[in-house]
Amino acid sequence: MAKKVLETININKYFYDPVKFRVLSDINMSINEGEFVSVVGKSGCGKSTLLYILSTMDTDYEGELLINDVNLTKKTDKDLAVVRNEHIGFVFQFHYLLSEYNVLRNVMLPGIKLAKYPLKEIEHRAMEHLRTLDMADQALKSPNQLSGGQKQRVAIARALINDPIIIMGDEPTGNLDKKNSDMVFDIFNNLVKERNQALLIVTHDPDFAARTHRTIEMADGRIIS
């Protein structure tokens, strides 16, 4: 049986403003390594909220979250930052590259933060990732010289730099046209096949979801299938 990389036990979340409102109810789910999972649902069903809890950035919830068999509930901000740095890669709908740095440096940044490898090695690995994403020739450009699809590929390369066990995406193709969106899907698909990394992608795009291994459908803060 494949190893579980992420598991949730009875996660509940409330919004208190303006009135107390239950956004997530008893979420129990798990993702294995090498699994490509998509989360779909209507706007406001809580899928993004769930993703941010899973990503450890949102800590205001009830229940338990395990990543790589480590219980992350009640860990400090500092410990969670380390987990995010080492085990989780992120791709957002908007590209969120640092405009102060060039493309290569953006990709390298989480690697330098982790400091697992010397700088030269990180640079080499970053170039490798950019090459597989067909972005090697743009490495020294500034992020705002790139198109939307190119930026998203840089963001993916950045998510990969520390070899995370799970990559999460919040509508990574939401802002892209069909062609770029397909390309991003292919990149994700290759990651799962070749690197055995797990992928958890929140999406609005039914075509995209249909092509993943498993689709989690949410409604009113519950997993319905």
Next chain:
Amino acid sequence: MNYRLILNIAINLIRARLKQSIIAAVGVTFGIAMFITLLGFMNGLNNLLDGLMLNRTPHVRLYNEVKPSIDQPVLISKDYKGNTNFIQSIKPKDRGREIYNSKAIINILKQDKRVIDVAPKVTAPVFFNTGSIEITGVVNGIDVPAEEHLFKVSDYIIEGNVFDLNNENNTIIIGKGLAEKMLVKIGDVIKITTIKGGLVSLKVVGIMQIGIAEIDNTMSYTSLRTAQMLLGESASYITDIQVKLTDVLMAPAVAKEYKNKFKIDVIDAQTANSQFETGSEVRSIISYAVGITLLIVAGFGIYNILNMMIYEKMDSIAILKATGFSGNDVKWIFISLALIIGIVGGLFGLLFGFSLSQIIDMIPFETSSLPTIKTYPIDYKITYYVIGLTFAICTTAIAGLFPALKASKIDPVEIIRGK
């Protein structure tokens, strides 16, 4: 924590907002430069004014005070012992103004290691006669080499030479005010009446100006011997013994010691010039207050600019947090940013402050009252530079701390979802 990375990010944030960062740094530069200049200038003036007084006054002066006897007869009487005695209409005791055994005292003082040199002096109130007018004044009989060594009297002699007092008997150097009143110049002979009625003719060999009108109108110098002759006293007659110490701060303690040792009245420079000390202290406090105010204003500038930067860089902060930077890391990024601005601005401030001081130092400042001063005085004490830089770093660190704490508390989820 990866300090190099944090520093690198801070530097890149500065480079991305170079113009604003420079403006913030210029604020610090201006504050520090003014702080340094102001303090240097103020204290230069302070030292000048203190020197005007302190250089001319002995650190410790031994003399006979005009005062009543401490042991009144009634206190010695056995009948009234233990009673509280009220004595009225006490008059000071006439002990003469001569210091007894002055030669021996001078010899002991000269052997004291804390003492630089000792200068004996005879002061005598006299009348200067010009026509039918008598002008009250004072004759100071000085030991010329010792006086020159201790107080550099030659600095204040505007015409003639102080050593002529020794070369020729019956000579005098008079204050500028006095010379103008009596319409005399070097080589003229003036007549002096002592308080005992003796009339003496002395030749003017010099004119001096200290810069304090009251003194220049009444003061005169003669040699020790001439003064003793004027008063009809012997060569052992001394009214004041002036002592200069290696460290002026020891003066009060030393004065106390001599008082007990020689049973004589002793006054130290600090007590004699207490009003000057207060004056310079107040001036120092004012200059520090103004300098620190400038730096605090610069600190607010940094605070504003960092706050703005944080609002602009919300996205970057969110992404840094999402990719594994903790709140603490983000906090240090912004504190380093503030410190870089503070240190760079501060160092330039020191440089500009020094240059500004040098410029002021070159501005001519010639007043007739201060013959030795040609330009504005500046104090280049290293302490001001150290305080300036330390304060620059502290202000910017504190100014940076609040925005940095705010940045560290930014919730990345809100920013990323807010789009």
